[in-house]
Amino acid sequence: MKNRAIIIFLILLAAISVFIIIGDFKSTRPDKQGENPFDLNLDEYKDVAPELIKYKEVKNFKLDIKGLAGISYDNGNLYVAGDSSVQVISLEGQLVNNFPLQDEPYCIVANLVKIYVGNENTVSVYSSDGKLLSTLGPFTENSVITSIDTWEENIFIADAGARKVYRFDSDGNKLGEFEGKTGKDAQHGFIIPSPYFDLAVNTFGDLWIVNPGKHMLENYTFEGSLRSFWKASSIKIDGFSGCCNPAHYAFLPDGSFVTSEKGLVRIKVYKPSGEFDGVVAAPKKFKEEGYAPDIAVDDEGNIYALDFDKKMVRVFELKQTGL
Amino acid sequence: MEKKAENRREFIQKSARLSLVLALGGVGGFALTKTTKDEWVWQIDPFKCTQCGRCESDCVLAPSAVKCIHAYDLCGYCDLCGGYFKPDANELSTAGENQLCPTAAIERKFIEEPYFEYIINEDLCIGCAKCVEGCTSFGNGSFHLQIMHNICLNCNECSIARVCPSDAISRVKSNEAYKVKGDFTTNT
Numbered sequence: 083m084k085n086r087a088i089i090i091f092l093i094l095l096a097a098i099s100v101f102i103i104i105g106d107f108k109s110t111r112p113d114k115q116g117e118n119p120f121d122l123n124l125d126e127y128k129d130v131a132p133e134l135i136k137y138k139e140v141k142n143f144k145l146d147i148k149g150l151a152g153i154s155y156d157n158g159n160l161y162v163a164g165d166s167s168v169q170v171i172s173l174e175g176q177l178v179n180n181f182p183l184q185d186e187p188y189c190i191v192a193n194l195v196k197i198y199v200g201n202e203n204t205v206s207v208y209s210s211d212g213k214l215l216s217t218l219g220p221f222t223e224n225s226v227i228t229s230i231d232t233w234e235e236n237i238f239i240a241d242a243g244a245r246k247v248y249r250f251d252s253d254g255n256k257l258g259e260f261e262g263k264t265g266k267d268a269q270h271g272f273i274i275p276s277p278y279f280d281l282a283v284n285t286f287g288d289l290w291i292v293n294p295g296k297h298m299l300e301n302y303t304f305e306g307s308l309r310s311f312w313k314a315s316s317i318k319i320d321g322f323s324g325c326c327n328p329a330h331y332a333f334l335p336d337g338s339f340v341t342s343e344k345g346l347v348r349i350k351v352y353k354p355s356g357e358f359d360g361v362v363a364a365p366k367k368f369k370e371e372g373y374a375p376d377i378a379v380d381d382e383g384n385i386y387a388l389d390f391d392k393k394m395v396r397v398f399e400l401k402q403t404g405l
Numbered sequence: 406m407e408k409k410a411e412n413r414r415e416f417i418q419k420s421a422r423l424s425l426v427l428a429l430g431g432v433g434g435f436a437l438t439k440t441t442k443d444e445w446v447w448q449i450d451p452f453k454c455t456q457c458g459r460c461e462s463d464c465v466l467a468p469s470a471v472k473c474i475h476a477y478d479l480c481g482y483c484d485l486c487g488g489y490f491k492p493d494a495n496e497l498s499t500a501g502e503n504q505l506c507p508t509a510a511i512e513r514k515f516i517e518e519p520y521f522e523y524i525i526n527e528d529l530c531i532g533c534a535k536c537v538e539g540c541t542s543f544g545n546g547s548f549h550l551q552i553m554h555n556i557c558l559n560c561n562e563c564s565i566a567r568v569c570p571s572d573a574i575s576r577v578k579s580n581e582a583y584k585v586k587g588d589f590t591t592n593t
Contacts, residue, residue, distance in 0.1 A: 120461060122492075122505070124492065269518055270517075273481075295484075324487055324543030325481040325483040325543060345543040
């Protein structure tokens with residue numbers, strides 16, 4: 083009789099245990115979600131064929147600076163702008179100089195004698211030792227200065243808020259501005275859905291401006307006439323995806339474009355003609371849905387990516403191909 | 406003797422008044438508690454939402470009371486919209502095979518070259534967040550989910566909130582019943 087009671091008890095215990103295990107297995111609590119049938123799977127676009135990756139990451143260095151805004155290369159040093167200062171860093175990652183900023187920076191470019199820092203609606207011009215020399219602007223109420231570059235006596239300023247490019251001379255006189263319209267009747271010029279609007283002048287003196295809403299790179303005369311353009315609109319590796327890409331870009335010494343994209347974060351190289359050349363860093367190298375790294379290129383063609391999420395400069399070198 | 410009788414009468418009258426005031430206060434307080442309690446409704450914080458798909462599958466209603474809404478002031482009105490088109494769309498047209506939404510609940514409307522407007526058809530939306538994921542990944546994040554209070558039953562315990570992996574659903578006051586993205590959003 084006693085044994086029978088024990089057996090019944092054990093059977094009941096086993097049944098309860100099985101019930102609890104099945105209940106737990108079928109539970110939909112937050113950490114036990116099954117497959118989401120509506121998941122937007124982008125994994126296939128994050129994988130890049132190894133033969134397309136032409137660069138390798140050779141080093142990186144952490145930055146002790148808050149609120150990273152942009153990076154520029156000039157004369158053997160990197161210039162990194164943050165919340166309240168500019169850090170001048172050697173290519174080995176050593177801090178060379180550091181000077182405070184008066185306004186919150188949005189972008190930076192350095193040339194041999196001056197450092198230009200874009201703020202919300204002004205551009206501050208500093209000497210190489212960090213002394214404020216002059217201020218360009220203020221521009222408009224909606225201005226957001228996202229890129230600056232110089233060529234000889236010309237300063238070009240990209241204003242994502244006003245969707246305009248301003249041209250100044252080195253004395254601070256405004257020489258002109260343009261909206262990227264191809265004619266007086268043109269309905270639109272630069273399409274800028276979010277504050278990503280980059281420009282640069284290559285080593286041959288050609289001014290190229292990103293039209294991010296159209297996934298285009300457009301070549302303009304200094305007066306603002308469109309000369310040529312190329313376009314690459316696709317989520318696949320050879321194109322630009324999303325609403326506003328490339329978010330940043332820089333030139334290699336031969337005039338090739340190094341582009342950085344947001345959304346599906348990746349860095350790629352396009353030939354001067356606009357033909358896709360290869361990949362510098364695949365999406366898996368970056369934080370998912372992270373920020374598009376700002377780009378700088380040195381005289382040797384090494385690429386410096388300012389990783390906003392990891393707060394570091396990542397250095398990429400062209401892989402040596404077997405002879 | 407008369408004075409004593411008056412005092413007694415006054416005392417009874419005062420007591421009666423006080424009782425009445427207390428009773429009215431109690432009833433009023435109780436009513437106020439009820440009203441306040443009913444003023445709380447469930448809502449999604451779009452900045453916490455991770456587009457897990459549970460709003461579609463775990464609401465007691467079918468289709469879900471969660472719908473996609475569109476913050477037009479954030480939208481880039483893009484031709485290549487990450488929330489409207491499948492990543493591998495053959496072309497940027499309204500053909501069904503190019504659309505990301507499983508129920509074709511987003512209407513694409515031409516504004517002027519090269520701008521397009523995207524309008525959510527709430528009757529078709531099932532709250533799956535597929536478009537939200539696409540817009541958040543590739544665009545400005547103007548598509549986002551909200552619990553629609555003309556549909557929501559305001560259950561005591563929201564069955565979606567119970568399983569939400571990012572704790573994005575909480576009770577909010579009914580006079581601020583929606584957490585719509587707008588000027589306060591941050592850049593992505």
